[in-house]
Amino acid sequence: MSEKDERNVEQRRNFLKGSIVAGLAGVASMASVESAFAENQPAVCAAADDFLKAPDPIPDSKISKTVTTDVVIIGAGIAGLSAARAALEGGAKVAVIEKATDIVYRSSDVGTINSSIAKKLGNNLDTAELVTYMQDTYGWRTNGDLWRFWAENSGASLDWLLEASPSYKLIDELTAVDEKTEDVYVRMPHWPHPKGYDPSKEHFKIYSTVIQFLPDLGPALRNVEKQCVKMGADFQFSTAACQLIRPNNKGRVQGVIAQGADGKYIKFLASKGVVLCTGDYSGDKKMLTNYCPQIADLYTSIYFNRDAKGAVCNTGEGHRMGMWVGGQMERGPHAPVTHSIGGPLGINAFLLVNARGARFMNEDSDGQSWTNAIEREPQTSAFQVFDSRWKEQLAAQSVNHGNINAVLPDDQPPGGGPFTWSSYTTEKRMMSRGTKKSDTLEGLAHELGLPTEKFVATVKRYNELARAGKDIDYFKRADRLFAIDKAPFFGGRTGQALLVVMGGLVVDNNCAVQDAKLNPIPGLWASGNAMGGRFACAYAMGAAGVSHGSALTFGRLAGQVAAKG
Secondary structure, X not given: OOHHHHHHHXXXXXXXXXXXXXXXXXXXXXXXXXXXXXXXXXXXXOOOOOOOOOOOOOOHHHEEEEEEEEEEEEOOOHHHHHHHHXXXXXXXXEEEEEOEOOOOOOOOEEEOOOXXXXXXXXXXXXXXXXXXXXXXXXXXXXXXXXXXXXXXXXXXXXXXXXXXXXXXXXXXOOOOOOOOOOOOXXXXXXXXXXXXXXXXXXXXXXXXXXXXXXXXXXXXXXXXXXXXXXXXXXEEEOXXXXXXXXXXXXXXXXXXEEEXXXXXXXXXXXXXXXXXXXXXXXXOHHHHXXXXXXXXXXXXXXXXXXXXXXXXXXXXXXXXXXHHOOEOEOOOOOEEEOOOOXXXXXXXXOEEEEOOOOEOOOXXXXXXXXXXXXXXXXXXXXXXXXXXXXXXXXXXXXXOOOOOOEEEOOOOOOOOOHHHOOOEEEHHHHHHOOOEXXXXXHHHHHHHOOOHHHHHHHHHHHHHHHHHOXXXXXXXXXXXXXXXXXXXXXXXXXXXXXXXXXXXXXXXXXXXXXEOOOOEEEEEEEOXXXXXXXXXXXXXXXXXXXXXXXXXXXXXXXXXXXXXO
16 A cells, blocks of 8 residues: 555544544534535635536636546546446546545445345345335435436446455454455445344335445555556546536537646546536535535535545535536435434434433434434434443344444454444443443433433333333334333433535436436536435435445446447
């Protein structure tokens, strides 16, 4: 691993350990949100104050260099790298421009179905059922043809991704992985399902869609990058796309003008076209307020990829550039990914109380449902509460994203970094997540900063329901309704944050960006979080990882189509 790679990996690790594990436990005030957005504005190619208004064209007199190629990929994340590789395999000459200093990625989960790995593990999912689930979940506001394509092709796309890492290792959940390894490890979390788990009894549908990369997606994507370089791809990092080239917004998109870290402009002429793989817009306050106002004043986007000037990268350049040349943004409502990482024991069905010490929901749900409910509570926060029997109660939990099913000894943690814990925890890790402990409920209320009288009354009521075996208040199933009456008692704040907003440009079934009349704009495609049609309202946790899984699948498709011109 190069010095640059080691530095980037270490920065990412430190961010995850700090912001994801600890920072998400708190909720930013409006003042801090304003400050963070001010710091996050792009350092280069800044848009006009009205982001919907196209800026004046950059004149040729300011162009310092012209690069001629077949296909330009804007963005070097999972979608952009997949598009680049697919276009190269299609015989195209490819240039990839990325305003960050390196390839970009986050997390480790890739949601696909029926890959070779899934089949090997005996996990076979029904295409029709998954497509219907997605459409039902999103209120039929999404493109069913796109979801069908994902369902029918995502498994093969995962196999294709792993072709770049032929020595990858398939492991189980108990295998530890060195966080700094350059090797690629994969596993399916919560699989096989814990003994006694019965999917037919679950209120929330849960599908085992996740293939998890350890220590994260970095090593696998670096292998794709290396493969692209060997095939002739020209990677231009620290280079920010500014304007697409489509004179008078007629005819074909001819390329893009970008700006290097030195401030000089570069014209990229693409004989076949441009693929937008520029990520989401949640780092731009004006766009976030316009397209996803329901959460704009609640969160600062958690995004650790930075450009050459140190500004965040998820600021919606692809969306803006696409609209400036005639593309349209999907109607929405756009889906914010604000899913909770849970409390000390993840997204498990233990008692949740708000900042006033009151219960407010059926805790037996998924992480996005948690957040949607918590956002309406005082101080936009909640606390998970349980007693000393928590270890034995883990066996009764579900297998959703963030659920914990068992505890391991402190000296046997499954390694791989903060994102790769799946269904196991240790007592040490549970206590490390801001957890408070007390021998009395009154003492726990004090430790958590909750009103004592109300909190104790809430626990008393909850215990009555648990002993009766029926939750007549919020209707949680009886086998996940545990009385909190054996000291010591534990509690900790839940964590939630804005990771990304799923809203993008309207595309057709070949990822071609469409104009206001739903006609494709020649020479312009979008994939990943720059494309629309995939999500609406809120992110569905029953099929986790599909953001990455669809970015992979449609990035590959967009590259294949672009190579044909």
